[in-house]
Amino acid sequence: MPVNDTIHTNDTSLILKDTVFIPEYLNKNPLYISSNSDNNISCRQYILSVVKDSELKQKEKPTLFKEKTFYRPNLAMQPRENAVSYDWIFGIFMFIVLLTAILIHFGGNMIFSFLQGCFSKPQVAITTKDGSSIHPLTLLPVVFILLPVISFLIYCGINYFDAAQYLKGFSSQVNEIIKHPFLLWIAVYVCSIVVYFFKILLIKFFSWVFKAKKVSNYYVQVMLNFGILTGFCLILPTFFAVYSPSFYEGICLSLSLFVFVLLFVMRLFRCFFVIIDTFKFSHVYLFFYLCTVEFLPLIVILKILFF
Numbered sequence: 001m002p003v004n005d006t007i008h009t010n011d012t013s014l015i016l017k018d019t020v021f022i023p024e025y026l027n028k029n030p031l032y033i034s035s036n037s038d039n040n041i042s043c044r045q046y047i048l049s050v051v052k053d054s055e056l057k058q059k060e061k062p063t064l065f066k067e068k069t070f071y072r073p074n075l076a077m078q079p080r081e082n083a084v085s086y087d088w089i090f091g092i093f094m095f096i097v098l099l100t101a102i103l104i105h106f107g108g109n110m111i112f113s114f115l116q117g118c119f120s121k122p123q124v125a126i127t128t129k130d131g132s133s134i135h136p137l138t139l140l141p142v143v144f145i146l147l148p149v150i151s152f153l154i155y156c157g158i159n160y161f162d163a164a165q166y167l168k169g170f171s172s173q174v175n176e177i178i179k180h181p182f183l184l185w186i187a188v189y190v191c192s193i194v195v196y197f198f199k200i201l202l203i204k205f206f207s208w209v210f211k212a213k214k215v216s217n218y219y220v221q222v223m224l225n226f227g228i229l230t231g232f233c234l235i236l237p238t239f240f241a242v243y244s245p246s247f248y249e250g251i252c253l254s255l256s257l258f259v260f261v262l263l264f265v266m267r268l269f270r271c272f273f274v275i276i277d278t279f280k281f282s283h284v285y286l287f288f289y290l291c292t293v294e295f296l297p298l299i300v301i302l303k304i305l306f307f
Contacts, residue, residue, distance in 0.1 A: 088182050092148060093239055099144055100232070107137065114138055117225040118267075121274045128221045131214035138224035146231030147196060149238050151189040153256050156241045158184070160253055195297065219271055226267040233259050268294070 103111055114135075117123040127135050158164055164178045177183045200220055207216030234256055241252035 142227045146227045149234045
């Protein structure tokens, strides 16, 4: 605060002793105290005079509006990468959950009969009309629940094990698909549909060759029933595998794979006990089926991922 009051005294020693009413800058510099009010200065004037007489020269700080901002010439400027968005994954999972709720609400009895067919031979006979046909309603949850969830499971495995690097270099289209997560998932989903229905076509082809249409209908129906059960069981662990941190992602991924393998083995044993013990057909058909349809795809997948 400026000091405008004039100090009228001729005794400087008294002024120096009284530090209560006199500012500190006057105590340190009594020369600025004079009986004449014209020689008395304010605090602001004193500070400006000291700064002016000092050797340290003040420099105005550069601002954004007056000077340019410089950086080191050897500093490499990298473009900022866009953050990966998982909104499309959440939307697809919400569609799966919505479809599951609709199927349970409007066709709960039929869905429950399909799930019973996984462990009940009479229920499979009712669903297939004693082996004459395959129930078409089972294709809806398999295509829109099981296969999308399996595609997400494979997608998580590709990201977790960094398996996409083995696909680089095949073609420019493959490299472009790998760069975009949604295109990669679409490619996996389409491949899963092709593989799943190609497997059904192989079963029907072998049944035509070995005259075992009724057996093949039973087998395909049990496979579809277990597909519905697998899709329902894998929704939550696969969802957590996608959105969990890296440490928990491996745990959720392992849990999903464990559930998938467990239901796969249960399906094989169920088909063998229900179908093979019920019907008499050539064991050559069984050998061709196991080698071509069940074991060969697993060997190819393991070969791609781990070797």
